[in-house]
Amino acid sequence: MAGEDLGLKAKKSENFAEWYPEVVLKAGLADYSPVKGCMIIKPHGYAIWELIQQYFNKRLKELGVKNAYFPLFIPERFFKKEAEHAAGFKPEVAWIEAEKGEERLAVRPTSETIMYDAYARWIRSWRDLPLKINQWCNVVRWETKATKLFLRTREFLWQEGHCVYATKEECEKETYLYLKEYERLCKELLAIPVIPGKKTEQEKFAGADFTLTVEAFMPDGRALQMGTSHSLGQNFAKAFGIKYMGKDEKEHYAWQNSWGFSTRLIGAVIMMHGDDKGLILPPGIAPVQAVIVPIYFKDAEKKKVFEVCEKVKKELENSFRVEFDSREEYTPGFKFNDWELKGVPIRIEIGPKDVAKKQVVIVRRDTGAKVEVKLKDVANYLSDALEKVHKNLYERTLKHLKKSIVEVKDYEQFKEFAEKRMLLKCGFCGKKECEERIKEETGLTSRCIPINAKEKKCIICGKKGEETYFSKGY
Amino acid sequence: MAGEDLGLKAKKSENFAEWYPEVVLKAGLADYSPVKGCMIIKPHGYAIWELIQQYFNKRLKELGVKNAYFPLFIPERFFKKEAEHAAGFKPEVAWIEAEKGEERLAVRPTSETIMYDAYARWIRSWRDLPLKINQWCNVVRWETKATKLFLRTREFLWQEGHCVYATKEECEKETYLYLKEYERLCKELLAIPVIPGKKTEQEKFAGADFTLTVEAFMPDGRALQMGTSHSLGQNFAKAFGIKYMGKDEKEHYAWQNSWGFSTRLIGAVIMMHGDDKGLILPPGIAPVQAVIVPIYFKDAEKKKVFEVCEKVKKELENSFRVEFDSREEYTPGFKFNDWELKGVPIRIEIGPKDVAKKQVVIVRRDTGAKVEVKLKDVANYLSDALEKVHKNLYERTLKHLKKSIVEVKDYEQFKEFAEKRMLLKCGFCGKKECEERIKEETGLTSRCIPINAKEKKCIICGKKGEETYFSKGY
Numbered sequence A, B: 001m002a003g004e005d006l007g008l009k010a011k012k013s014e015n016f017a018e019w020y021p022e023v024v025l026k027a028g029l030a031d032y033s034p035v036k037g038c039m040i041i042k043p044h045g046y047a048i049w050e051l052i053q054q055y056f057n058k059r060l061k062e063l064g065v066k067n068a069y070f071p072l073f074i075p076e077r078f079f080k081k082e083a084e085h086a087a088g089f090k091p092e093v094a095w096i097e098a099e100k101g102e103e104r105l106a107v108r109p110t111s112e113t114i115m116y117d118a119y120a121r122w123i124r125s126w127r128d129l130p131l132k133i134n135q136w137c138n139v140v141r142w143e144t145k146a147t148k149l150f151l152r153t154r155e156f157l158w159q160e161g162h163c164v165y166a167t168k169e170e171c172e173k174e175t176y177l178y179l180k181e182y183e184r185l186c187k188e189l190l191a192i193p194v195i196p197g198k199k200t201e202q203e204k205f206a207g208a209d210f211t212l213t214v215e216a217f218m219p220d221g222r223a224l225q226m227g228t229s230h231s232l233g234q235n236f237a238k239a240f241g242i243k244y245m246g247k248d249e250k251e252h253y254a255w256q257n258s259w260g261f262s263t264r265l266i267g268a269v270i271m272m273h274g275d276d277k278g279l280i281l282p283p284g285i286a287p288v289q290a291v292i293v294p295i296y297f298k299d300a301e302k303k304k305v306f307e308v309c310e311k312v313k314k315e316l317e318n319s320f321r322v323e324f325d326s327r328e329e330y331t332p333g334f335k336f337n338d339w340e341l342k343g344v345p346i347r348i349e350i351g352p353k354d355v356a357k358k359q360v361v362i363v364r365r366d367t368g369a370k371v372e373v374k375l376k377d378v379a380n381y382l383s384d385a386l387e388k389v390h391k392n393l394y395e396r397t398l399k400h401l402k403k404s405i406v407e408v409k410d411y412e413q414f415k416e417f418a419e420k421r422m423l424l425k426c427g428f429c430g431k432k433e434c435e436e437r438i439k440e441e442t443g444l445t446s447r448c449i450p451i452n453a454k455e456k457k458c459i460i461c462g463k464k465g466e467e468t469y470f471s472k473g474y
Helices: A016-026 A043-062 A083-092 A112-122 A168-189 A235-240 A264-273 A299-316 A332-342 A352-356 A375-404 A411-419 A432-442 B016-026 B043-062 B083-092 B112-122 B168-189 B235-240 B264-273 B299-316 B332-342 B352-356 B375-404 B411-419 B432-442
Strands: A030-032 A039-041 A073-075 A105-107 A131-140 A155-165 A195-198 A210-217 A222-233 A243-245 A251-253 A255-262 A290-294 A322-324 A346-350 A359-364 A370-374 A405-407 A423-428 A445-450 A466-473 B030-032 B039-041 B073-075 B094-096 B105-107 B131-140 B155-165 B195-198 B210-217 B222-233 B243-245 B251-253 B255-262 B290-294 B322-324 B346-350 B359-364 B370-374 B405-407 B423-428 B445-450 B466-473
Touching: A016 A030, A016 A264, A030 B112, A039 A043, A043 A155, A043 A168, A043 A264, A073 A112, A083 A235, A112 A131, A112 A155, A112 A235, A112 B030, A131 B131, A155 A168, A168 A195, A168 A210, A168 A222, A168 A255, A210 A375, A210 A445, A222 A235, A222 A264, A235 A255, A255 A264, A264 A375, A290 A299, A290 A332, A299 A322, A299 A346, A299 A352, A299 A375, A332 A346, A346 A352, A346 A375, A352 A359, A359 A375, A370 A375, A375 A405, A411 A423, A411 A432, A423 A445, A432 A445, B016 B030, B016 B264, B039 B043, B043 B155, B043 B168, B043 B264, B073 B112, B083 B235, B112 B131, B112 B155, B112 B235, B155 B168, B168 B195, B168 B210, B168 B222, B168 B255, B210 B375, B210 B445, B222 B235, B222 B264, B235 B255, B255 B264, B264 B375, B290 B299, B290 B332, B299 B322, B299 B346, B299 B352, B299 B375, B332 B346, B346 B352, B346 B375, B352 B359, B359 B375, B370 B375, B375 B405, B411 B423, B411 B432, B423 B445, B432 B445
Parallel strands: A222 A466, A290 A322, A290 A346, A405 A423, B222 B466, B290 B322, B290 B346, B405 B423
Antiparallel strands: A030 A039, A073 A105, A131 A155, A155 A255, A195 A210, A195 A445, A210 A222, A222 A255, A243 A251, A346 A359, A359 A370, A423 A466, A445 A466, B030 B039, B073 B105, B094 B105, B131 B155, B155 B255, B195 B210, B195 B445, B210 B222, B222 B255, B243 B251, B346 B359, B359 B370, B423 B466, B445 B466
16 A cells, blocks of 8 residues: 555666566556466556557448458468468467377467468459458467567467458558558557658568558667558468459459557557656547546545535546546545556546635646646546647657657768667668678668658668668567 | 349258358358368457447446456466366367477466466455456367357357455355346347356356356257356465455455356357348347348439438438448349348338338338338437337247246156257256256256246155256257
């Protein structure tokens, strides 16, 4: 019950590596589990995921994408059908102990193969296209690196969209469309600015023609991939026999894309917006958008204060996710710390003086700003305040992103700013040798070639290239 | 495209065993997969599951239960902690191929052990109780019997609630409360009447003090368990060390219950309400509650008809899940069959004559009744019609349930009506020998001892017993 237990020991600016897991644990977002590499997503963390799902399900509906569910297990032979895909995922697959005479089954690391086997049976004619299916599920990748809650775990939750089209044009157009959706989700829901772009050949999805990505840049100087959209061309269609009878009455291989984001997004939100007091949640994904905390010293005051609190809650709860913290075993000070740690964007304090003056005190989590607001104006004020919180969080992170980007002229400068953990922009030819040299010598990997990148000579070999971002990655 | 392909070959009344999978496949609810025992839940089936989730999430919120997510994998040693539980699940567990020196991991068949290990760490004092957590997830049970879509598959989706209480009274009270919720869900959402009761010792959950169940009776003369709620007593609390410091400043073991329902419910809906034309969906879980089908013969008519269809859709779509079937490559007759097969409760037909008379024709899926309704009255009429469909479906199945119950006086009569696939009610002492004799000689198992059962002598041994239901099971 001691209030001091609630506070964070590590400071974000001083010790980011310790601050991050401490916030995750103390804010009640997630916990480690006795299964190596697997995390428990606790109610506060899961509620954030549900709000992301709600937002995105609405968007999917408008885009004509339908949800479905495919098996957790994938027969071993499926992995062998698309050679690049198989090679890309093989090292991190978990297998089920096979029964005698039965085929070995993998726990899905991603669902291309199990879904496309079904697609090949379902798709017959042009009338069946486009086919647009999304799946919310758990996936497993047998990571060997150290576990980081939300960021690197052997099991995680995600959505994976898998669409099939009659033409290359439609397919590629929509590959960009889903990337645009991810960019929008990051901005509108998570208040995180991202750089949309294309992955280099070395960094693209195993089995794709090309991979698009939205990259965010974290306060510790590493880029985080927030979502990816892969144009699969006809690679899987040919491997799995996804063919359709065209209007021309001839058989054609179909075109496909796949796209996804995961519970990693929650990790990004924590890192991007949190501070030394704990989490700061953008209002769109805050399970509690405003918390009402009663303040009273004598029992006589309590009744009146509680009455007003209940009244305010009732007025707000139809339009906002609001909670009245009526716990009597904790002090207001403890509650302030508790809700700040949990990242609730707005606190509404109501004490005897406020009751007398027909007002409440509204405190913003992001700035700490405190304002007295008349009771009759609370709903309007809150609506406005939540918008301001979102805007401020976005602007703050946008400023950080802009400050982090450095255009480097030569490899000397590249190495200098790589040490400083910046997001480097330079010319790059796309060749494996050049990318591997950069990785070996600086530890940096390419993040993306931004949309509409300009031509620019490669910082390593001097040959023809394009503007490309490099940084440390997660 | 041929309309005749859409129709069902099997008749429900004549060949239920063939009718069921045919409806599931042709209505686009689910499909078999190349992984033995695993199904694909297709968009139409998954949308039903999402509507069940939405309904139940609202109820959970009101009951103070929060959603979370625990690991898919369970360490082998956890299974050994609660002896009965381990014995009950052992035969049907799938295991991950262990890495050298690492512990063997099971794919969760249920999550008691992995959750309660965390609960033991999280719960310290009476202030932490009650702890009420629910999880929506996939579970795996390595079935060896033949696959039945939605009814018996190696992987299925479910919700599992796991609560912890300070006292036995509170725990048992809520074990009944969750059962009540399931009864309500079956009635209000699925339009299926159920018999609530207690499982016999032989049929209870492995590790429970007692198991409550809601049982529905299918048209093929088998009972289906729609949901169960287990009172776990202190069995798991003692095995996992879930203790709390009471207000008395002493340490106590906590009390627990767990409760769940699965995608099996969709199987029940299909069997209960479907007919020879296909699926019939209760409006609460119908992804499309009303479909608008345009009827026109000449192109000149089309424009006007489409205009009215669009107008009606726009008027309805804020209050109902409505779709305008504007596909031009199919005839109205084909569309009628298609939507009937998919179980859409209401069809709205709009043709040139209707346009002229400012009306639509509304057809009920459950009765086939056709009514002309003025354009201005459509929304009100639809709201009313959907309620009537639900009520009719419920009453029809309730009548079937009542007709299926037979009170048998002696074991001769028991065997006679067992042959007729009825739901038998008789006295039963609860002893293993008597239940096993019944199972061996008739193939029937006990379904439940109804709530408030009367005392009645056992139909086998004549000793003291209670009213108990017996039937074939799924």
